[in-house]
Amino acid sequence: MEPSVVDKPFLYDAFISYSGSSNRNGGATFDRQVAERLIKELENYRVPRSLTRNLSQIPNIQHRLKKVFLDREEMQASSSLHNSLVDALQQSRFLIVICSPRAQRSRWVNEEVALFRRFRGKEYILTILIEGEPEESFPLDLLGGQPRGESSDNGDAADLASLPLASDIRAPNRQQSLRLLKREKLRLLASILGCRFDDLYRREHQRFIKRVTIAVGLLSLICLLLISLSVFLWLAEGRAQRNYDHALEAGAKILPLVLLPHEDLPAKEVHLTNAITIMESLCDEDKRNARCLENLYTLKSALFSVQQMLGKSIEAEGNFKASKELIAPIALQRLREWDPYRIPKHDDLFSELPDTQNIKRLYNLLSIWDQPMGAPPRVEDAVTYAEYASEYLLALNTSTLEGKKEAHRVLSKTLQMFQQVDDRANLNETHELLIDELTVALKKISSE
Structure with a gap:
């Protein structure tokens, strides 16, 4: 059958x-x-x-x-x-x-x-x-x-x-x-x-309505996420600006007190320690705030000097190492902030003239490193040169042909320093990021 x-x-x-x-x-x-x-x-x-x-x-x-x-x-x-x-x-x-x-x-x-x-x-x-x-x-x-x-x-x-x-x-x-x-x-x-066709058509219509509803829901969710992201970025930008302003304010209030002579070293140590705590909290909120890092570096260096005078060699050595570790991040953030197409707007530390004392100071510091060296540079030497170079770039007016040539010369020299170091094994992730940022900056000024 x-x-x-x-x-x-x-x-x-x-x-x-x-x-x-x-x-x-x-x-x-x-x-x-x-x-x-x-x-x-x-x-x-x-x-x-x-x-x-x-x-x-x-x-x-x-x-x-x-x-x-x-x-x-x-x-x-x-x-x-x-x-x-x-x-x-x-x-x-x-x-x-x-x-x-x-x-x-x-x-x-x-x-x-x-x-x-x-x-x-x-x-x-x-x-x-x-x-x-x-x-x-x-x-x-x-x-x-x-x-x-x-x-x-x-x-x-x-x-x-x-x-x-x-x-x-x-x-x-x-x-x-x-x-x-x-x-x-x-x-x-x-x-x-x-x-039955009607049953199949009705279910297909229901499926279509369900898909449209899901699509509309997903689209609404995406729009909500985009709006939330925009608000978050706006708030983050405002928070970063506030942190920058706070860092400037803190630097204006704290640093003069730190640099002035003070007979009561223990009290000065306490004030520095408290100032470092405040500055570290600002840096944690905005890890790319170069001014925060610069103020923190100055405070730790000052605390190192005070603790040395107080005979606290172990604590002093720890703050010395901590301050040195900030040099590469400071240079990295300065390079990220640097725009070769923008004429620098100097604050009270600078005048509007191109031959300011600060630029001359940085130029002289870099010129010392430009002299022939008896031995290959160390990683620490290259990082120090990068610090001076990054600060020099921010103050340099690259809207002129002379400024562009000078920026190109300094960036090339900085990369050369890293290429010639004799202890390349000591290069860490921050150093590698710094080298990458230097390369990007050199490409920017070379394309001018």
């Missing part, structure tokens, strides 16, 4: 038959375009979960169809086209026919319909009308075996009421037809899955 429709194991859920003839230019016809689009739509369709529990037409159905056979595609890989065609038709639950005037004239389409009708019957044939009227587009076997305009023994050969279920995607142009295919595929799927 032949297995029932439900029990019989089919390899394909559907077989798509279409006219594979070429157009006048040798390209694929609209039939092939619809067939290729249809197989993607069917195989990629996810069956709603609420339907899979109630479907009985397909054994063990999950969320997708098993496979759809596209005859002109898969027969080409076989050595026997006829055997492959017959086997594929026998292994298919449904036959989907792409109907057009070309399909009615196609020998292959008509033979496929006749073979499948012999294997499975007319009730498992589904049609999709893409061009022309049904009587001029349906295969002859579905029209009673008579050409258009002739009559069969049973009367009218074009009795459309007896034709298999047809999906209609006819439209004024092909783009509109392919858009209709998105809806009409549900009519084919309803027959293949054994459910």
Whole structure:
């Protein structure tokens, strides 16, 4: 006994038959375009979960169809086209026919319909009308075996009421037809899955609404995140500016007191320690605030001197090392702040003239290092030179040709110092970042 429709194991859920003839230019016809689009739509369709529990037409159905056979595609890989065609038709639950005037004239389409009708019957044939009227587009076997305009023994050969279920995607142009295919595929799927079209369409509409709702929700969430990020950046920028202002204020109030002579060294040590604590909190909030780092460096250096005078050699040595470790970060942050296209706006420590005392001081310090050295420089020497060079760049007016040449000379010399160090093993991550920033700065001024 032949297995029932439900029990019989089919390899394909559907077989798509279409006219594979070429157009006048040798390209694929609209039939092939619809067939290729249809197989993607069917195989990629996810069956709603609420339907899979109630479907009985397909054994063990999950969320997708098993496979759809596209005859002109898969027969080409076989050595026997006829055997492959017959086997594929026998292994298919449904036959989907792409109907057009070309399909009615196609020998292959008509033979496929006749073979499948012999294997499975007319009730498992589904049609999709893409061009022309049904009587001029349906295969002859579905029209009673008579050409258009002739009559069969049973009367009218074009009795459309007896034709298999047809999906209609006819439209004024092909783009509109392919858009209709998105809806009409549900009519084919309803027959293949054994459910009502209205149920499938309603669930597809609900799925669409759900997707739109999720998309709108995600878009709203992204907008909220962008707004939050903008507010956060605005607050962070304001906080950085406040920290910079606080650092300036702290430097203006603390540093003069530190640098003035003070007879009570223990009290001075306490004041310095408290000032360092305050300055470190500012630096922690804004790790790229060069002014904070500079003030912290001055405070630690002053505390080192006080502790030396008090005989606290161990504490003094610790503050000395801590102050030295700040030199590379200070130079790094200065370089990040440096803009070769901007004329420096000097504060009270500088005048508007290019030959300020501070620039002369920095120029003289750099000139000392420019003298020939008896031995390769150490990492500490290169970092110190980078500190003077970065401060020099901030004060230098690079809007002039002379300023650009001087900046290029100093940056080249700084990189050369790092390249010639004899203890490269002592280069740490901060030193590497400093070297990278020096390279970027040199490229900036070289492109001028």
